[in-house]
């Protein structure tokens with residue numbers, strides 16, 4: 001099991017999520033579960049809520 005960096009939930013799988021920092025000098029890499037990862041939400045959020 002792995003932990004999501006955003007909600008801290010223990011999930012079966014996390015995806016790497018790179019987001020720009022405030023300074024934009026480097027990308028902060030986080031590990032996010034499906035419900036926290038915007039790209040994964042696009043793929044699995046079929047209801048579009």
Ligand SMILES: [Zn+2]
Nearest residue numbers: 004007033036
């Ligand atoms: Zn999460």
